[in-house]
Amino acid sequence: MTFNPLEQRGIPLDRQLRSWRELNVPPIDPDRCDPYTRCRIITMNGIEVEAIMFSHQLARNTVDPEVKRQLARTRYIEAQQQKVVNWLLPGVSSVLETTIAYEQVAVDLTGWVARMEPDPYLKQAYEFGVLEDFDHLYRYANLYEMIEHRKAESIVDNLTEVMPGRPTRFHHRDPVDNVRDPYDKDTTNPLSKLHALTIMSAEQQTMNFYMNVGPQYMEPIARQLYQEIGLIEEEHVTHYESLVDPGETWWEQLVNHEYNECYLYYSFMEQESDPKVKAIWELHLNMELEHLHIACDLMRRHDGREPQEVLAPELPNVLTFEPNKQYLRHLLDTQMDLTTLGAGYVREAHERFEKMQEQIHGGEEPPSDRVMAEHDEMFGREYRVQSEGEHPDPAMREK
Amino acid sequence: MSELHTPQAGDDHAPDLDVVGLLMRQHGDIRNLFDEVEQSKGDERRDAFHRLVRLLAVHETAEEEVVHPFARRAFEGGEQVVEDRLAEERAAKETLSALDDLDTDDPEFLPKLRALRTDVQEHARAEERYEFTHIRRSTDVTNLATMAKAVKAAEAMAPTRPHPGVESAAANVALGPVAALMDRTKDAVRKAMKNG
Ligand SMILES: [Fe+2]
Ligand SMILES: [Fe+2]
Ligand SMILES: [Fe+2]
Ligand SMILES: [Fe+2]
Ligand SMILES: [Fe+2]
Ligand SMILES: [Fe+2]
Numbered sequence: 001m002t003f004n005p006l007e008q009r010g011i012p013l014d015r016q017l018r019s020w021r022e023l024n025v026p027p028i029d030p031d032r033c034d035p036y037t038r039c040r041i042i043t044m045n046g047i048e049v050e051a052i053m054f055s056h057q058l059a060r061n062t063v064d065p066e067v068k069r070q071l072a073r074t075r076y077i078e079a080q081q082q083k084v085v086n087w088l089l090p091g092v093s094s095v096l097e098t099t100i101a102y103e104q105v106a107v108d109l110t111g112w113v114a115r116m117e118p119d120p121y122l123k124q125a126y127e128f129g130v131l132e133d134f135d136h137l138y139r140y141a142n143l144y145e146m147i148e149h150r151k152a153e154s155i156v157d158n159l160t161e162v163m164p165g166r167p168t169r170f171h172h173r174d175p176v177d178n179v180r181d182p183y184d185k186d187t188t189n190p191l192s193k194l195h196a197l198t199i200m201s202a203e204q205q206t207m208n209f210y211m212n213v214g215p216q217y218m219e220p221i222a223r224q225l226y227q228e229i230g231l232i233e234e235e236h237v238t239h240y241e242s243l244v245d246p247g248e249t250w251w252e253q254l255v256n257h258e259y260n261e262c263y264l265y266y267s268f269m270e271q272e273s274d275p276k277v278k279a280i281w282e283l284h285l286n287m288e289l290e291h292l293h294i295a296c297d298l299m300r301r302h303d304g305r306e307p308q309e310v311l312a313p314e315l316p317n318v319l320t321f322e323p324n325k326q327y328l329r330h331l332l333d334t335q336m337d338l339t340t341l342g343a344g345y346v347r348e349a350h351e352r353f354e355k356m357q358e359q360i361h362g363g364e365e366p367p368s369d370r371v372m373a374e375h376d377e378m379f380g381r382e383y384r385v386q387s388e389g390e391h392p393d394p395a396m397r398e399k
Numbered sequence: 400m401s402e403l404h405t406p407q408a409g410d411d412h413a414p415d416l417d418v419v420g421l422l423m424r425q426h427g428d429i430r431n432l433f434d435e436v437e438q439s440k441g442d443e444r445r446d447a448f449h450r451l452v453r454l455l456a457v458h459e460t461a462e463e464e465v466v467h468p469f470a471r472r473a474f475e476g477g478e479q480v481v482e483d484r485l486a487e488e489r490a491a492k493e494t495l496s497a498l499d500d501l502d503t504d505d506p507e508f509l510p511k512l513r514a515l516r517t518d519v520q521e522h523a524r525a526e527e528r529y530e531f532t533h534i535r536r537s538t539d540v541t542n543l544a545t546m547a548k549a550v551k552a553a554e555a556m557a558p559t560r561p562h563p564g565v566e567s568a569a570a571n572v573a574l575g576p577v578a579a580l581m582d583r584t585k586d587a588v589r590k591a592m593k594n595g
Contacts, residue, residue, distance in 0.1 A: 031430075031516065092524045146413075147420070149405050149427030154434065218535060219420070378411045383403065 005262040010289030027090035036321035046205030048082035106133030111324030135165030142375040162385040168368035178238040185245035190312035200240040207233035224367035251299035258292040267318035333392040418546035426523040461553035473537035487522040552591035
């Protein structure tokens with residue numbers, strides 16, 4: 001890989017502003033697009049939302065008005081990028097369709113990251129989490145068939161299997177057990193920082209999305225399922241954000257954010273099948289190179305350190321959307337019954353876990369189980385896509 | 400695509416006490432049939448297209464007889480919302496009859512079908528968002544159920560998927576031209592509304 005974002009100059013910031021005409025991008029066709037194009041859009045939307053919110057937090061903690069103005073300038077461009085990226089999603093898609101695509105992102109993005117993650121503790125965190133979003137995909141897919149009579153495979157298109165993961169009812173843990181140990185910023189592989197930031201941003205966007213769109217549904221089971229999974233996405237944000245070393249300075253974090261945007265736009269530009277969308281990834285990469293440059297200057301000025309000290313010497317291998325079926329099957333076979341205890345993982349339901357379970361379920365079936373019962377009443381079967389054979393866990397095979 | 404078959408609205412075991420839920424599921428059925436037409440060839444495609452044309456006819460007729468008249472009266476601005484939907488339905492019918500004149504294996508067929516699909520899908524979402532939400536808000540459960548019953552009566556007129564080994568194409572042809580099907584659908588709906 002020869003691409004080093006630190007050595008490239010992009011579009012000067014004062015030439016990055018776009019007019020209404022340029023912001024008005026044509027959306028993708030939901031019935032004929034590459035499902036991974038939609039996944040890349042959803043991922044980059046989450047990344048841009050994090051860029052905006054992080055910059056707001058930084059501004060609120062910045063005293064120097066000149067620096068505040070500098071942050072505002074870049075942030076406005078991030079906001080325009082977010083508009084362009086998220087507006088690639090078509091108006092004809094229903095909330096549930098977009099939801100299913102969000103869970104496909106969670107499965108195949110986290111799946112890839114888990115496979116590539118060099119640090120075993122971090123890898124375990126991704127492997128643990130991916131089995132939960134995998135189960136969410138299955139629950140929402142069943143809801144989708146109930147409400148719209150459509151199959152989730154018309155969205156995920158056989159790239160991702162749809163079947164039970166770790167059952168959603170077990171995702172409700174005592175909040176203290178969601179906090180992980182962070183990597184060490186000085187010794188960790190730079191790729192690990194990018195992974196953590198990426199997955200944290202994607203989960204945060206998923207949490208925001210569910211907490212806002214859930215009440216748009218009128219069907220009681222749909223409203224309740226969004227509440228339940230929305231709460232789990234909050235746990236996931238806690239889980240992944242705690243992997244990031246809190247010892248990184250604000251400026252270091254800003255540099256990491258901009259670097260990660262370069263990394264992801266570059267990765268997606270390399271693999272994009274839709275030429276119009278590819279042109280956007282390329283344009284945004286050229287904008288991010290300049291954001292990175294500005295962030296690096298701020299870090300030098302405020303921390304008195306060279307950004308090269310905290311970044312990878314060159315861009316890591318591109319992050320790729322591709323099927324992770326065999327890897328997921330391996331995890332389904334080996335990690336279904338894990339839960340967390342403190343910052344680690346155990347196989348037995350411990351006291352704190354059981355207490356939380358008792359309190360939140362209140363002796364009743366959670367929405368994630370009731371959706372399956374209601375689906376069964378309607379169709380006399382479940383909805384699954386098991387393209388690679390029966391479920392690896394015999395207990396999870398359809399009865 | 401998996402071999403799982405999603406039954407059409409009315410053939411699943413939903414209680415169908417809500418006309419909006421029922422019509423939304425039928426919107427999905429229509430999309431499923433578009434998929435079937437696009438993914439098949441020859442006789443299979445001809446048969447799937449035949450079923451699509453009929454389901455569309457029955458669906459739109461039921462809406463025109465049941466929900467559009469209700470929406471007109473039910474809420475502020477309903478008149479205009481319904482006019483917009485009717486205009487979309489008329490446009491779709493024109494594309495549909497142009498398609499009906501083509502052989503399903505004609506090279507022009509698929510591009511035209513896809514254009515129709517886009518129009519039908521935009522129309523369906525517009526109904527769900529700008530008409531159906533108001534309907535649910537403007538009426539009570541009894542009325543939602545009465546309207547559901549009328550739509551179900553219409554559905555009974557639409558040919559369903561042929562069961563394996565059963566020659567249903569002939570049965571579907573026996574249903575006659577689309578115009579006659581629409582008339583029968585109207586009669587069925589009106590009868591159900593009266594009895595409801
Ligand atoms: Fe950005
Ligand atoms: Fe999830
Ligand atoms: Fe998640
Ligand atoms: Fe940026
Ligand atoms: Fe209609
Ligand atoms: Fe409709």
